[in-house]
Amino acid sequence: xxxxxxxxxxxxxxxxxxxxxxxxRTPIDAFxxxxxRAGGELVRLNMGPFRPYLVTHPDHVQHVLIQNQPNFVREGxxxxxxxxxxxxxxxxxxxxxxxxxxxxxxxxTARYVNSLAEQMAVIINELIEETITPGRPFDIAKGIxxxxxxxxxxxxxxxxxxxADIQRLVPAYDVxxxxxxxxxxxxxxPQGVPMPGDRAFRRAIKTIDGVVYPRIREARxxxxxxxxxxxxxxxxxxxxxxQDVAGEEGDRRIRDDLVAMHGASTxxxxxxxxxxxxxxxxxxxxxxxxxxxxDRVVGGDPVSTAHLPHMPYLRMFxxxxxxxxxxxxxxxxxxxxxxxxxxxxxxxxxxxxxxPYLTHRMAEFWDSPSVFDPDRFAPGRxxxxxxxxxxxxxxxxHVCLGQxxxxxxxxxxxxxxxxxxxxVMRLDRPVTPRLASSLRPPxxxxxxxxxxxxx
Ligand code: HEM
Numbered sequence: 001x002x003x004x005x006x007x008x009x010x011x012x013x014x015x016x017x018x019x020x021x022x023x024x025r026t027p028i029d030a031f032x033x034x035x036x037r038a039g040g041e042l043v044r045l046n047m048g049p050f051r052p053y054l055v056t057h058p059d060h061v062q063h064v065l066i067q068n069q070p071n072f073v074r075e076g077x078x079x080x081x082x083x084x085x086x087x088x089x090x091x092x093x094x095x096x097x098x099x100x101x102x103x104x105x106x107x108x109t110a111r112y113v114n115s116l117a118e119q120m121a122v123i124i125n126e127l128i129e130e131t132i133t134p135g136r137p138f139d140i141a142k143g144i145x146x147x148x149x150x151x152x153x154x155x156x157x158x159x160x161x162x163x164a165d166i167q168r169l170v171p172a173y174d175v176x177x178x179x180x181x182x183x184x185x186x187x188x189x190p191q192g193v194p195m196p197g198d199r200a201f202r203r204a205i206k207t208i209d210g211v212v213y214p215r216i217r218e219a220r221x222x223x224x225x226x227x228x229x230x231x232x233x234x235x236x237x238x239x240x241x242x243q244d245v246a247g248e249e250g251d252r253r254i255r256d257d258l259v260a261m262h263g264a265s266t267x268x269x270x271x272x273x274x275x276x277x278x279x280x281x282x283x284x285x286x287x288x289x290x291x292x293x294x295d296r297v298v299g300g301d302p303v304s305t306a307h308l309p310h311m312p313y314l315r316m317f318x319x320x321x322x323x324x325x326x327x328x329x330x331x332x333x334x335x336x337x338x339x340x341x342x343x344x345x346x347x348x349x350x351x352x353x354x355x356p357y358l359t360h361r362m363a364e365f366w367d368s369p370s371v372f373d374p375d376r377f378a379p380g381r382x383x384x385x386x387x388x389x390x391x392x393x394x395x396x397x398h399v400c401l402g403q404x405x406x407x408x409x410x411x412x413x414x415x416x417x418x419x420x421x422x423x424v425m426r427l428d429r430p431v432t433p434r435l436a437s438s439l440r441p442p443x444x445x446x447x448x449x450x451x452x453x454x455x
Contacts, residue, residue, distance in 0.1 A: 008345040011053060014038065016045035028329070028357065028433050035358040042344040045353070050077070052332070052351035053341070056358045058365065058388035060342050064333060064352060065388075065396040074398070076334035076351050084205055085176050087256030090401070091264065100257050101397070103241045107234065108401045115232060116155055117305050117408040121416075123151045124409075125302045128416045137448045141274045141440065145170065147413060148270040156262060157215050158233030165211045172207035175200050177267045208259060216254050234258070265402050271327035271440050272318075272406070273413055277423055277447055278431040279321060283372060289313050291422075294415045303415045311411055316374035318410045322392035324372055329357040329439040331394065356391050357439060365389040421449035 014037055019030040031054075034045055040057040055064055064072045074093040079086075086092065090100040106112075124147060131146045149170040153161060179197035219239040222229065231237070238254045245253060280287040290313060297310045308315075331354045338348045346352065361369045365386055366376070375381065382390075393400035400406075417423075425447045433439045 008340050008343055011042050011044045011344045011346070012038075013046045013051070014043045014054070017047045020047070026432055028439070031330075031355065031358060032361070035355075035361070040362060040364060042342050042346075050351075052353050053344075053346055054358075055341065055352050055354045056362060057342060058359060058386040061354055061359060061388045061391060061395065063341050064354060065391075065394065065398070068339060069396045069398075071336050071339055072333035072352065073336055074333060076332065078332035078351065085201070085208075085263065086260045087252070089253060089256030089260045091260035092256075096253075097398075100253075101401075103238070104257060104261070104401060106241075107237055108404070110404070113404050113408075114305065116405060117412070119232070120151055120155060120405075120409055121302075121304050121412050123154050124412050124416050127151060128413075128420070132417070132421070132449055134421060134449055134451050137446045139443070140277050140445045140447050141270070141443060143447075144273045144413070145174070145266075145270045148273060148409075149173070149266050151409070152262060152266045152269070156234040156258065158231060158236065160218060160233070161211075161215060165215075168207055169211045172204040172211075173263060173266060175204040176208065177263060179204065209255065212255050212258055213251060216251050216258070220251075234261070261401075264400070265405075268327040268402075269406055269409055272321060272325065273410060274441055274445075275321055275325040276317075276410075276414055277425065278427060278441060278445065279325075279372060280423060281425040281427055281447075282431075286317065286372070286374060290317055290414070291418060294418050298415050298419045300419065303412055303419060305408060305412070307415065308408060308411055311415065312379075313374065314411045314414060315407070316377040318407065318414075319377040320372060320374040321410075323360045323366075323376070323390060324370075325433065325439055326356040326360060326392040327439050328392070328394065328400075329433075330355045356394075359388070360390060360392070362389070417449065419452075421451060424448045424450055 014034045016030065016034060019033055020027055023029040023033075034043065034054055035056050037043070038054060038056060042057075042060060043054050044051045045054050055061060074091070074097075082091075088096040090097060090104055092100075127147045127150060131143065150166050153166050153169060179201040215235055216239065219231075219235045222231070223236065223239050223243065235254070235258060238257060242250055242254055244250075280290065293311050293313045298307050333352050333354065335346055335348060335350050335352060339346050341352075360366070363369055366389070388395060393403040425445075431441050431445065433441060
């Protein structure tokens with residue numbers, strides 16, 4: 001069928017429902033199977049009433065996220081379930097998104113990010129001291145979350161948030177981002193039909209709002225009382241940036257950006273940093289290089305941002321971690337108008353699914369793609385690679401605002417722990433991802449941190 005003079009074809013249908021059922025415990029395997037069958041072509045995942053297009057080839061990623069980006073919006077069946085959490089801010093689309101991006105972008109200038117990272121280093125060192133009990137096995141996801149979540153909360157709200165509020169906020173976020181996993185897998189079920197997780201999701205939002213709104217009002221009151229005061233926390237900066245929009249509407253817009261950013265930053269960072277440990281455990285040779293570099297550069301001192309440029313291997317390790325386990329593993333978009341991607345015609349209103357997880361594992365762009373190898377990111381090795389073969393932080397106008405912050409946070413956490421401890425795990429099989437809205441390892445993965453010199 002020709003569109004705009006270009007000859008197009010229909011997408012091949014890949015039977016997907018049966019594959020999902022077969023891989024019920026590890027649905028990501030169903031996506032991997034579909035991607036391998038597609039071989040980089042645009043295909044349709046046949047789930048009966050719902051048939052999204054699967055986009056894997058870097059050229060097609062570039063088309064959707066950059067070249068024809070305005071045609072692919074963050075709306076539709078995948079985004080709707082999360083709308084009550086994310087609201088109309090930086091994780092929405094169109095006018096409200098553009099306004100939030102204009103307001104938030106200046107918060108992520110190199111200067112402000114560096115100052116946030118310095119505060120972050122101090123908080124991370126304190127939390128490692130407070131939360132780790134050497135010699136006692138702990139659940140890795142929970143242990144890492146106990147460092148990552150309060151760090152972000154303290155950066156966002158400054159010292160003005162109580163420990164009790166942090167303790168309410170952190171589990172509420174956890175519930176909010178995991179409760180919708182079933183709906184995300186079955187997006188064709190109407191919103192009116194109750195699904196597991198819906199009630200827990202509503203309760204979690206109530207808790208989050210119960211903590212966030214009072215902090216916004218306090219920050220507003222402070223800004224009025226002492227207009228000249230320079231607060232570095234994110235909520236004070238947002239209040240200042242939005243001072244023209246007063247009242248409930250203004251509060252809601254700040255709430256939406258804060259909550260969306262909090263969700264975007266904690267779940268992704270905690271997930272990525274949880275993967276680091278089973279990967280170190282599985283690759284003793286790479287772990288030895290990581291340990292050696294940290295010992296040489298950080299030694300016994302508290303880790304600081306000044307150490308980061310001197311730990312290139314750790315940076316390569318983190319890049320490779322995000323290649324094989326990109327926490328934002330699936331990005332859905334809705335096509336506003338009909339389009340052609342890679343010669344395949346797609347209709348207006350259809351859903352396209354992009355996945356860095358799948359693109360990062362394509363044999364056409366990566367040698368032995370399933371092998372964990374930080375050297376892929378050694379200086380000079382990236383030249384010649386397709387620009388969109390690697391995109392853990394998204395691309396185009398919606399590209400992650402927090403990527404530089406995370407690329408400082410990750411080595412701060414890993415080196416902060418490893419300068420003092422060695423991890424001991426008892427894994428009897430390879431660790432495979434489980435499905436949540438981010439790419440989490442299975443729950444219940446434990447490790448013990450043993451003081452250095454005694455492992
Ligand atoms: C491992 C860590 C992280 C990963 C893998 C990650 C990944 C992503 C991805 C894939 C997107 C694009 C979403 C889309 O196109 O629909 C995104 C957007 C975003 N991320 Fe991150 N992110 C991480 C950490 C952070 C951190 C630490 C922050 C904030 C401090 C943050 C804030 C944001 C925001 C605000 C957006 C929305 C940007 C927009 O739509 O304009 N992220 N992130």
